[in-house]
Amino acid sequence: MNEKHKGAAGKTRPRPQNGSAPRDQEPFKPGLAARIAATKILSAVVDRKTSLDGMLDAEHGNPSYTALSDADRALVRAILNSALRHLPRIEAMISALLDTPLPEGARSLQHLLVVAAAQMIYLDIPDHSAVDLAVEQANRDPRSRRFSKVVNAILRRVGREKKDLLEWAADISCVPEWFDSRLKAVYGEKAAHAIGEALLSPASIDLTVKSDPARWAETLNGVVLPTGGVRLRDFKGAVSTLEGFEAGEWWVQDAAAAIPARLFHGLAGKRAADLCAAPGGKTAQLILLGAEVTAVEQSANRLARLQGNLQRLGLSAQCVKANLRDFKPAELFDAILLDAPCSSTGTTRRHPDVLWTKGPDDIAKLAKVQEELLAHAVTLLAPGGQLVFSNCSLDPAEGEDVVASILAANPDLRRVPIAPDALPGLEEAVTPLGEIRTTPAMLGARDGVSGGLDGFYACLISKG
Template identity: 35%
Template sequence: MNNLRPSRPKRKDSRTEARPSNEGRASASSMKRNPQRKNAQPIGLPVRQAALQLLEAVLRQGLPLEQVIGRITQGLKQNADRALVHALAAAVLRWCHDLDDLIDSATAKPLAPDVKARMVLRMALAQKLVLKQPAHVAIATVLPLVDGGPRRLVHGVYGTLDRREGVALAEYPTLPDETAYRWEKAWGDPMLAAAERALAQQAPVDLTLKDPEQTALWQEKLGGESLFSGHIRLPEDHPPIAELPGYEEGAWWVQDISASLAARLLGKGDNRSILDLCAAPGGKTMQLASQGWQVTAVDIAAKRLTRLHDNLKRMGLTANVVTSDLADFKPKEEVDAILLDAPCSASGIFRRHPDVLYRVSSHIIADMAEQQKKLLDRASTWVKEGGKLVYAVCSLEPEEGEAVIRDFLASHPDYQIDSVEKSSLPEGLSPSPEGWLRILPENLAIKGGNDGFFIAYFTRYTKKEAK
């Protein structure tokens, strides 16, 4: 990989995130082909084939993991197998830089970044060092991926590292160079260190309650921690989501604490009208509906809106759901408020979706920022005088947050920032001096972390009223 920044010293702590797998406890003999069935596939091969395809889709083609994983794993019948595909691909993506350093230390000449041998070695090492599978299982399950190819090379490099004393990953992963360069420039080294710490662990599961007044009740029933009213953070060992108390009766839905703030801070709707733009999968729509807003939820993705319909039904909430491209959509009349959760690079959700670290580039960020400016400009014409406009992105890029808002304010004198009140935020979060809310990885790190986000609130005035 090309270094876009000075290399940082390697950490010596060998703690890694563990993803134990029952499959990893299989015996060495179970990994071999049955001599009586020459056409039988080695155990676990379909899972590794799917993981390899998934990694190639992300790292070579630049596709979102969640967009392609369903198609790639559709031939796997067991949920556990599909989960292992995701866990293996995520482990490689989280630790890719460090896995490559190990591989390069065991070869006379560095392997090309996109050769199959490197990808398979990443998988083998991730299985051993991250998922904690036995060494013989880690290599035996991936060697069939290079049958008829560089099998001896893969086996040799892995064997060299397996025999080397003290081979381990650092306590925290190293971010990809381009990402680290951008974030260090924008936010400084403390943010960079916090991002790497966040990347080393699974993101906690947050719930938003339909009725915030029942926070204490659901905290007790779910055994979680509440960071503020209407929020529950589940313990790491929680049961499957659909088996938790309150799921069937629609008492809560899954939503990261950062994502919940954009709608929450709008307060009670009192039957006023609001547009939730780019609404799918619907967490903010449900928040607004539960707060008493008359919601029209708009999104271009019909498939994702189906999920929104299902969630509204489970929660016992109502909203007018519209499938439309925002470039074509226009409301019949002005509304009391608009929440624009704009399309963005999504770099803020890297803990749960580490593929964004490899897909997002400066070029993509610039393109997304231009799109956001156009959508914000268009939406601003649909707000009543005295109404509210909320802009939010799950991005850690200032070009998609602060820069967009400064441009908007400069060209829209009828809009002014509404300063976020610190008292309305969880402990650890504070508004900026300008009044908007920038959420970085370190803000709630002591409580398990949070997604990166940017949120700004505006009021529309007449030009005479605007200061």
């Protein structure tokens, strides 16, 4: 970084005089509570590996978030999504503007600066508002109060120099170092960079429709995808307000998530099981393919959600609450779909906290769980049956390696290669072994809609 990207040193803020109330007891300025909430939640994600979804739950989330108005909650979500997507670049910019690194343990101050910089660089929020509220926030925090002048100086420079800073930071990967190294090892440097850049864009809203995707694309202002679903154009509202929702004509499902159920052959009249079934999108697909479906889910809450979704869609399945490891049906299944729990690293476009709350140890642990679940699932499959194993991880340790291990241990199983022409428009997702491997960098923008899809792995296996 050149000389112009250096900051100013801070000074200790004087104590209040003449009996005036401490700053942290004064009423909040409008918008300050939202910034404080965003800073607290960012700290919980990055420092304590806490899931963002839970903290942003409208009823049971972080108290600093649930206390906000709907407008301020939306602002907090926007700040956090931008901050987490661009975190390495934002932190690099802040570091470049500091004369000396922040003190060891000054994490609250670091997160405060990130929250403010994210607003100024990536959101349509006036610079003066972001700076003013950040300084006010620093003054109210005993840990950061003595750095309030540093906050003011650094953020003002961010405002003046944001164009230069963005150009300077453009080559910095926006995924954590541990994940960047894994991407490069698996996909190569060029593809890893493309995936990292694709993760910066929010996911579009994709729908799986019961029938006639062309009509629904026209009705809902979308385009038909190679997966047979519909992608909406720049829709920002609640999907429940769209035509066809109440009638159960479609459901929200990422384009990649719609692929695994499409890999089965001839399900009409067959007994099929969707294991780890909630929220039910794949269950619905299996039903529409003509199968008699048993949906297995361990969580009572998630099972209730699945049942509610099927009810809206006017579809029915036998729903079973069970731990998959203990599930033993009276009769073997002709088809099984196991979309196994995983690190979810392929869903970072819509869940930008994933790469900051997970790590290599989590991938290793989850891969072991997946292998155990798949080993049990194959015992539930009838001779001649089909099994699709899938998950939304970008890491082969949770996909290709799991399947390879199970095939090696079970001579009666074989991989059924998927032909590239089975996914017209997404041929690049079919691997040389005939497995499916999508990345967020696939499915380019077209017809006025953005590109990309979740990272997904899927493999079709037959028995006997």
